Amino acid sequence: MRIAEIYTSLQGEGLLAGTPSVFVRTSGCNLRCAWCDTPFTSWRPEGVERGVAAIMAEVTRTGLVHAVVTGGEPLLFAETGALCTALGDSGIHVTIETAGTVATTAPADLMSISPKLGSSAPARDTPGAWHARHEATRRRDDVLVGLMSGPHQLKFVIDSPADFAEARRWMDDLEDAGGAIDRRAVFMMPQGRSADELATTSAWLRSACREAGVHLAPRHHVAWFGTARGT
Numbered sequence: 001m002r003i004a005e006i007y008t009s010l011q012g013e014g015l016l017a018g019t020p021s022v023f024v025r026t027s028g029c030n031l032r033c034a035w036c037d038t039p040f041t042s043w044r045p046e047g048v049e050r051g052v053a054a055i056m057a058e059v060t061r062t063g064l065v066h067a068v069v070t071g072g073e074p075l076l077f078a079e080t081g082a083l084c085t086a087l088g089d090s091g092i093h094v095t096i097e098t099a100g101t102v103a104t105t106a107p108a109d110l111m112s113i114s115p116k117l118g119s120s121a122p123a124r125d126t127p128g129a130w131h132a133r134h135e136a137t138r139r140r141d142d143v144l145v146g147l148m149s150g151p152h153q154l155k156f157v158i159d160s161p162a163d164f165a166e167a168r169r170w171m172d173d174l175e176d177a178g179g180a181i182d183r184r185a186v187f188m189m190p191q192g193r194s195a196d197e198l199a200t201t202s203a204w205l206r207s208a209c210r211e212a213g214v215h216l217a218p219r220h221h222v223a224w225f226g227t228a229r230g231t
Helices: 052-062 079-089 127-137 141-147 161-176 195-212 220-225
Strands: 002-010 020-026 066-070 093-098 110-113 152-158 186-190
Touching (some): 002 052, 141 161, 152 161, 161 186, 161 195
Antiparallel strands (some): 002 020
């Protein structure tokens, strides 16, 4: 599987924010979000091919007991299932970070799902017909319901009140489709690449989350590390 980077850091979002973890970042994505914060795994994918045994050896050397398998979109790789199984067999807590567009049988202690809202689409004139390809792929409610059948969290990136309203409608649709949504495991994450941008959106998003009974996810890693790779 193609790996962009393996590194240790603190989880910056969601239920396990602040947890020391080893991140295994795959390279390659079936979406092209306009605001993607890891373009080296999507718009300009880079990395090296590595087998499960080599990845496991590097993860084990860290001594950490939490691993995050992320991307890009890690569920595009057939080997992800074998990697997550090996991690779990080694006593490591496994979080899979996914956009929720690819079904999987890969085992995870936590499925961290970040559905992409309409505002994530790139411009219509983006080369490679990526606007249409992104729009055709980003929402797969049948896949989402399946991923939500076990321990999970939902994380929506919010840039405007319209985004927040769309996320709430989507949650209602998922419940109608049979997805059990625990509002305590729903996080609204302000879009932004700096602490100031996050603060601007959080100023109004905080009260909206309180009214809806969901969490505001501060995206600590942006405040802690900025946009530096390997963090």
